[in-house]
Amino acid sequence: MSKTFKIYAIVFIIILIVVAMFSGNRKPALDWRKNFDVDKKTPFGLYIFNQESTGLFRGKLEKVGVSPYSYYQKNDQKKPHNILIIQKKLDDVSWQYILNEVSNGSDVMWFTNDTTAKLRDTLGFRFKTVSGEKNYYLQLTDEKLADSRLFIDKFPENQGFSYIRNDIEILGKTLHKAKSNKSSFSADFVKINFGKGHFYIHSEPLVLTNYYILNSRNKYVENVLSYLPNRETVWFIENDTSLSMSPMRFIISHPPLKSAWYLLIAGLLIFVFFNAKRKQRIVPVIEPLKNTSVEFIRSIGNLYLQEGDFHEMMAKKAQYFLSKIRMDLLIDTHSLDEQFIHKLHLKTGKNIELIKEAVTLVKKGQDPYASVMKEDLIRMNRILDDILK
Template sequence: MIKKLGKYLLVFLLLLTVGCNTERPVDWTPTFDSAHTIPYGTYVLHRKLKDLFPDSKIIDIKQNTYEYLEEIQYNYESDSYMAIYPSSDLFTDAVWEKLLAYVNSGRVAFVSLGNSNYTFEKYLEVKYHSFEPPNFGGNINVSLSVLNAGKENSYNFQKGVGTNYFSGFNPEITEVLGYVNYKGKKEPNFIKVHHGNGYFLLHTEPFAFTNYYMLRGDNYKYAADVLSYIPDENILWDNHRINQREKSGNSDGGFFSALSFILKHQSLRWAFFILLSMGILFLIFNSKRRQKAIKIIQPYPNYSLSFAQTLSELYKNNADHTAIVKYKINYFLEQIRTHYNISAKDTEKDFSELLSAKSGVDLKLCKKLALQIDIFRSKNYLDKEDFFKLQSLIHSFNQKSGHYGRTTGRK
């Protein structure tokens, strides 16, 4: 049985190695969704918003945009709106007009669109234009600049970006904040348009805020310069599951979204409660007519293979090295507590000396391990190199202490 299990484990590890080394094609779909880590998602920007606005609360809009703005229409005094998307067709004219009312009440809205918007052209007197049609599959070298602290900072972009700009606007209510430079032609692509008691920050290059550019060179500085014009207050982020919300009317399309829809309507709500009651009564009466099942005691199963598969899938698909390192540290501290009766409180004083005395491992390695754990626990971001460094130290400790990571009872 053990030999057979060993063969299965060997085959599994072989398949895992082949799968991990198989190059997966890159998904270049421009979703602009904050939950997507593909090149044209906005996951990185969403994660960094808290760093850009340290005193602000980031609020994800998880329902239809019109319904959300309708619900908060009497509470506009402490937030700013953000939407980044390549096309204005995502929202209906009613949503854009609702956003106009939101800004008119004294708020700020940052909107980055890759094409013209009829509502903005009509009410804000702005016109969109492009040097040439968009070519997302090719490489277009574009220089984008933004005014910051009295000087103009320029950044080079390519692959996926467009050449859009504002060809017309009302100078009495508009202030130019940035430009696009393409083949020697320079036009405004970032403007501030006053509307009522608030103002819009309109931008024509949404691809500059995607994961691809946030992680490419120093292009993230361009995003920081542009977003610095947004007041440091609560941010209404409208790029969370945005396609699914606006096209299906559900927040995530899951069970609780369907349940909330049922509970909103009285007839559906009563039908649901009657069905639920009948199901409970059926279980109650049916259970009395059956003989009580005899409990079957099964031998303890071996979940080693499933555990290894779960960890490998987590590392392969998620690649969240920060979480993995934190779990590794917690697992190791639990191992120390089980083997040597060293609790978490003991880590605050003479931890390395106490660990060395009880485990028999040399003090130098224990100090190095304790110092590395303290450093990693204080960091908010950890990468693959940090994971391998911690893994190497823990492996050395386990090897010298003779436990190899197994949790056994103390003698």
């Protein structure tokens, strides 16, 4: 391990320790985000409703983690039933399947304040902002349930219904704390007939969250759900498979661990960036291949010269000379006669007497019984080199 890496590691560990010390002394911040997650115990999660849902629907509840499109493709012959949707965005194909089910007699309990324009036009309603006040009451219009009020005091949506058709029934209204008279209210819970079934739409999905269920002093939620018939209910739950199946779920769900994880990733990226910028892998120097032919020839020549074998050296020189004649001048060297001397004279332009002397020396080098002197080798080497120039 390099010295630089050790320094980076020590600095990073110190930073983690300092962050952990400050995070440990700090109280965890309360998450007020409107997540509508069935596993979240935060104020605006649905953990309590999810735990109590089986009892609220008398044990006839089926929780579905896939889209309505996928569900109804596998259950295309399903009998009329109830459908529960809580602040969930669905694709157009899924909504078409739900509309078909409602047309055949199913009922939908839908808690939402955000829908597509196409769906609002199909059902015949609009959303409107009720007011800018920070708190108000939700009350059902049925006189038998008039005492079931729910006080909304934390981050209200301030959404109600407008442009309601004459055949749409108003089941719930919003009463402002300063204006509790019956003449001043806005619809927040409606019933819309669609084919053989109905849509029950509530514009304040916060009523089902942990905070309002714990702070409710009456049975407002139970009374809202009581409008559904006593039969099987299918609840389409938000299914975040990318999180639920991830091994990082535990770390991501705890803010201190989440911050430490992101800090670790950031530290590693910074280390890699600066370390790669300062250091580069050494590029090896590749030496070009050396031509050792000359050295080899010199070594062989010196060897023959030291041995004093001038005849063998003349034979090698003669063999090399004839090979060059065949390859470069395309002259047959099988017979070193007058015809060969004439062709070599024509192609090289050298003196005929010089060529004859070269042929004589070549034949002498090829004759294993010829007596060869050092002067013969020197003369042959000079003449043959002059012819091959």
